[in-house]
Amino acid sequence: MTTTRLLIVEDNDDIAQMLEIFFAGRGYEASIAPSGARAMGLGRKIIPSLILLDVGLPDTDGYTLFKEFRAVTRLRYTPIIFVTKRSRREERLAGLELGADDYIHKPFDLEELFLRVQNAINRAARESLADPRTGLPSAIIVRQELALLPEGGARRALKFRLRNLDPFLDRYGLLAVSNVLRHTALLLNGVVDEFGDPEDFLGQSGDDSFSVICAGGKAAEIRRAAVDRFNADVNRHYAMTQATPDGVRVTDAGGHTQLLPIMWLETVELGG
Structure with missing residues (x-):
């Protein structure tokens, strides 16, 4: 854990x-x-x-x-x-x-x-208040916060989803996935702290996804910074790797190689 x-x-x-x-x-x-x-x-x-x-x-x-x-x-x-x-x-x-x-x-x-x-x-x-892997407010809390977001208001909801997490899970296991989730949570938290406001919300909306509620004028910058920073150090999660245009080549202890699709962070603005 x-x-x-x-x-x-x-x-x-x-x-x-x-x-x-x-x-x-x-x-x-x-x-x-x-x-x-x-x-x-x-x-x-x-x-x-x-x-x-x-x-x-x-x-x-x-x-x-x-x-x-x-x-x-x-x-x-x-x-x-x-x-x-x-x-x-x-x-x-x-x-x-x-x-x-x-x-x-x-x-x-x-x-x-x-x-x-x-x-x-x-x-x-x-009580499902916090996700035990990341410490972030859980999916139940995320849904409550999103329900309070007025339509057409000044605040926006963003969703971040980890893509290609399943192949990573198959190769490295649950503990490694938990570490990726924790790393992503801290990364998003740092981005929201840097570019957002103190009252902005960050929660874990699913096993592979996170939600942010922020001022509409800050949404684009938060999305860009999160994606750039995730992509910049995603290779740190892969042991003995070699990046290729098609993915990440991993080598196991027996010398066998496998090409994994690299993880990336998808972002969607849900509106408000």
């Missing part, structure tokens, strides 16, 4: 390092943000599967940052667990009333925290 990404928002260096090492030992990839500003930037960049959020931060408080995360469409359905030394009942209730998935106070038991993180991620997957 693909690596699960955590965003740990913690300004205490010792605690942050401890959590990073602990979760790395469990197969997670942790990114550390010591401030609210850094957390918002990283959250939009890495598409975390879950956010561990301290309440006391140098530039803001966790409750305010929680609301800011939820205002970003790409983070609206990401599980968030408050981790804080504040243990008063009123403060716990305040966090849970905001919609946090859990609330655990310091000092905490690492094994208990791990189970709470794992349970929150699994719960989000069961």
Whole structure:
């Protein structure tokens, strides 16, 4: 399976390092943000599967940052667990009333925290809120967002589909496909961040497709940049390759060669 990404928002260096090492030992990839500003930037960049959020931060408080995360469409359905030394009942209730998935106070038991993180991620997957391979909002959420898009409005819906993914699956297997999906999700997320607006939406609409909702004036640039960047490094997904005009020539361990049609990113503007 693909690596699960955590965003740990913690300004205490010792605690942050401890959590990073602990979760790395469990197969997670942790990114550390010591401030609210850094957390918002990283959250939009890495598409975390879950956010561990301290309440006391140098530039803001966790409750305010929680609301800011939820205002970003790409983070609206990401599980968030408050981790804080504040243990008063009123403060716990305040966090849970905001919609946090859990609330655990310091000092905490690492094994208990791990189970709470794992349970929150699994719960989000069961409820079909996030795709477990990419961390993006799932197809159900995509359909809801598209249904809210007014006809003839200023915003546009774009669909990106990975073509020739099936031959790649047959040759390299499910894990490699999951890595391609994750890579494409991060690529699209970076393009939307660079050329779009903070309120733009990105979700996974199918096993081989993604949807973006953006301002109409940004749609063409987002489409162009996404296709150009995907094509520029698509060969990285093929082991021992040689590009030809007809496809990608792959060689297995036994020295046998096979010509695969190369993957490419199809784009369609659905309108709005």
